[in-house]
Amino acid sequence: MAYRILIKAGVSIERLKRPVRRTLNKLVWIYAQHGYDLIITSTYEGTHSPSSLHYSDEALDVDDPPEEKQEITTEIKTSLGRDFDVILESDHIHIEYDPKG
Numbered sequence: 001m002a003y004r005i006l007i008k009a010g011v012s013i014e015r016l017k018r019p020v021r022r023t024l025n026k027l028v029w030i031y032a033q034h035g036y037d038l039i040i041t042s043t044y045e046g047t048h049s050p051s052s053l054h055y056s057d058e059a060l061d062v063d064d065p066p067e068e069k070q071e072i073t074t075e076i077k078t079s080l081g082r083d084f085d086v087i088l089e090s091d092h093i094h095i096e097y098d099p100k101g
C-alpha cells in the first residue's frame with residue numbers, strides 16, 4: 001500500500017507536540033484501511049476557539065471522508081485511547097491530546 005499523509009496548503013505539522021505527532025502513523029494506517037490518504041487540514045493556524053489546544057500545538061484536524069466518517073472517527077478513538085479527544089465536527093475530525101490524570 002502506498003497511502004500518504006497530505007497536508008493542506010498553508011498548514012504545517014512542524015510544531016506539533018510529540019504525543020500528537022506520534023498519532024500520524026496510526027492515522028495514516030486507519031485511513032489506508034478505508035482506501036484513503038490522510039489529509040491534515042489544520043494545526044495551529046486558522047481560527048479556533050480561544051482556549052483551543054490548536055494554539056498549543058496539541059491538536060490537529062483531519063479530513064473526514066463522507067462515506068465513512070463515523071467508522072473512521074470510532075476507529076481513531078479506539079486506536080488513540082483515553083488521553084486523546086476525537087470529535088467528528090461538521091467538516092473534519094478534530095483530534096487533541098488531553099491526558100486524563
Ligand SMILES: [Zn+2]
Nearest residue numbers: 060061094095
Ligand atoms: Zn480542531
